[in-house]
Amino acid sequence: MTDLTPKERFMRALQGKDVDKVPVCSVTQTGTIELMDIAGAKWPEAHFDAEKMATLAIAGHEIAGLEAVRYPFDGTDIPHALGCKIIEGTYDTQPSIVDFPCKEPKDVNDLEIPENLLECDRVATLLKTTDIVKERVDDDIPVVAGMLGPAALAMSLVGVRNYLMWFISEPDTIKELITIGTDICIEYSNALFEHGADVVCLPDSEAGPELIPPEFFETMILSDYKRLNQKVHGKTIAHICGDASEILEPLSTSGFDGISIEEKVDVGYAKSIIGNKACLIGNISPVETLLGMPPEQVKEEAKACIDDGIDILAPGCGLAPHTSLKNLKAFVAARDEYYLEKEG
Numbered sequence: 001m002t003d004l005t006p007k008e009r010f011m012r013a014l015q016g017k018d019v020d021k022v023p024v025c026s027v028t029q030t031g032t033i034e035l036m037d038i039a040g041a042k043w044p045e046a047h048f049d050a051e052k053m054a055t056l057a058i059a060g061h062e063i064a065g066l067e068a069v070r071y072p073f074d075g076t077d078i079p080h081a082l083g084c085k086i087i088e089g090t091y092d093t094q095p096s097i098v099d100f101p102c103k104e105p106k107d108v109n110d111l112e113i114p115e116n117l118l119e120c121d122r123v124a125t126l127l128k129t130t131d132i133v134k135e136r137v138d139d140d141i142p143v144v145a146g147m148l149g150p151a152a153l154a155m156s157l158v159g160v161r162n163y164l165m166w167f168i169s170e171p172d173t174i175k176e177l178i179t180i181g182t183d184i185c186i187e188y189s190n191a192l193f194e195h196g197a198d199v200v201c202l203p204d205s206e207a208g209p210e211l212i213p214p215e216f217f218e219t220m221i222l223s224d225y226k227r228l229n230q231k232v233h234g235k236t237i238a239h240i241c242g243d244a245s246e247i248l249e250p251l252s253t254s255g256f257d258g259i260s261i262e263e264k265v266d267v268g269y270a271k272s273i274i275g276n277k278a279c280l281i282g283n284i285s286p287v288e289t290l291l292g293m294p295p296e297q298v299k300e301e302a303k304a305c306i307d308d309g310i311d312i313l314a315p316g317c318g319l320a321p322h323t324s325l326k327n328l329k330a331f332v333a334a335r336d337e338y339y340l341e342k343e344g
Contacts, residue, residue, distance in 0.1 A: 005140035006067035007198065013311050014199070014257040014279045015237050022306055022313050024335040025068035027144055027201045027237050027260050027281055029318030030060035033092060034325040038063055043321070044088040047074055047095055050128035057133060059142055064325060065332040069133055070144040073318075076150060077122035078184060079156040081114060092321040102158040105166065105173045111157065115183065118191050127195050134196035145197040146281060147188055149204025149238065150181030150224055163206065167216055175220055182224040186231045193234040201237040201260065210242035217247045222254055229255025237281065241317055252277040262316030265286070267308035271319060280309070283316040284331065291320040295330035302334035303341075 003020055004012065005265055010023045036042040039059035057071035074094040076086045082102035093256075102108050102172035113121055116125065126145065135142055148156065154177035155163040166174045189200045205211070207221045229236055237258035238251065245265055252259065252274040254334040261270055270280055282305075284290060289301050305313055 007140045007142045008286050009311070010068060010142040011198065011235070014237075014278050017280060021335060021339045022311060023067050024142075024302075024307040024313040024332050025066045025142075026060065026070055026319065027068070027258070027312070028066075028070070028146070028203065028239060028286075028315060029073045029200075030064075030070050031067065031073040031321060032064075032319055032323045032325070032328070033321050034078065035059040036061055036091070038325075043073065043091050043093075044095065047072065047076075047088065048125065050125045050132055053125065053129045054132035057129070058137060060328075061137070062326040066328070067332075068142045068144050069137055070146065070201070071129055072126060072146060075146070075148040075152065076156075077126055078117075078153060078188065080122050081117060081120035082153075082157060083112065084156055090101065094221040097156055100157055100159050101133055102162070102177075104211045107137065108158075108173050108176060110181070113180065113184070123188065123290070128190060130192055130195040130197050136342055142198045143191045143196065144199045144201055144237075146201045146203065147185060147192075148181075149202035149207065150178045150185055150228070151207035153181035153184065154178050155206045167212055167220070171220065178221055178224055182228050184243055185193070186228055187322075189228075189232045189234070189236070193232070197234070198234070199235045199237060199257075201239055203239040203241070205239070205241035207247075208244050209246040214246040214250075218250050222250050223321050225251075225254035225256070231250040239281075239317075245273075258312065260289060260314065260316075267305060267310050271309045279311040281312040281314050282310060284314070286317050286319050286323070290315055290327050291323045293327070298330045299329050299334035299337065301332055305339045306335065306338050313339050 009019050041055035046052040046056045060066045061069050076095045084097045085099040089095045235257045238256040239260035243264035258279040258281050261283045263285040
């Protein structure tokens with residue numbers, strides 16, 4: 001097969017088609033301190049300013065060599081628009097939610113969904129970032145936009161304790177929130193696609209078995225995942241932190257083009273469950289490996305991941321801000337070395 005462009009390679013992998021080599025990128029957050037310093041676009045400003053967000057996102061591709069541009073670097077944009085209070089974070093910590101609007105089940109009835117959601121400050125910033133990235137990046141590089149998935153949105157609105165308790169005591173309330181979150185994800189995803197994003201990645205670890213029993217995923221979340229993927233107008237990736245092994249089979253039927261897993265999931269096992277129903281993405285540890293190991297060990301793990309059958313080589317979750325640039329470059333180089341060694 002002749003050499004493919006990064007975008008052709010990435011999109012073909014998502015479609016389950018043959019590629020010349022597995023794509024190497026990140027479908028989760030890519031901001032690091034070194035990239036911020038080199039690009040001149042730093043946290044926390046790069047979370048809130050479209051130009052700086054685009055600059056830092058592009059740096060992951062142009063400086064580190066990742067074969068995609070991925071943004072934003074946090075997931076508080078929609079929760080903020082829905083009434084969550086956030087703190088903006090620091091140069092090496094992400095924005096976070098410090099208060100939420102739904103303290104009691106009855107509060108869900110009073111939840112206000114802005115009619116102009118796409119014009120809300122943080123959401124509009126993401127759409128503008130997409131425009132800037134598309135203007136500045138060659139069309140042969142895939143653009144991956146991220147947003148919280150429906151379960152993550154539900155938890156952001158009610159807090160961790162209520163989220164976990166209400167699956168038992170107030171299941172109808174949780175289901176309503178997940179449905180609301182799904183509606184928002186559909187609208188927001190399609191707006192991102194209209195602005196030029198190639199793929200939308202939805203981190204939704206709150207749907208995973210490390211937080212809720214697998215049967216709740218099937219009865220409370222799966223149908224909305226299917227509805228989401230029937231309604232969006234582009235490629236989608238689900239990212240689940242933790243050990244998602246127990247929900248891989250139903251998740252693979254939900255319509256997501258890609259499933260992003262972390263290092264707790266065995267790649268060989270995941271491939272045996274998912275088969276060709278979705279593209280498997282991951283699963284190099286962002287902390288133990290990319291942050292904590294020397295470059296040669298990063299390369300060893302990356303090559304082993306390709307050997308195990310990963311379809312897109314990527315970190316298993318968002319990059320730790322203090323991840324070194326040399327390790328990111330080693331991560332990318334490992335993919336190329338793997339195929340050179342194979343040919344040799």
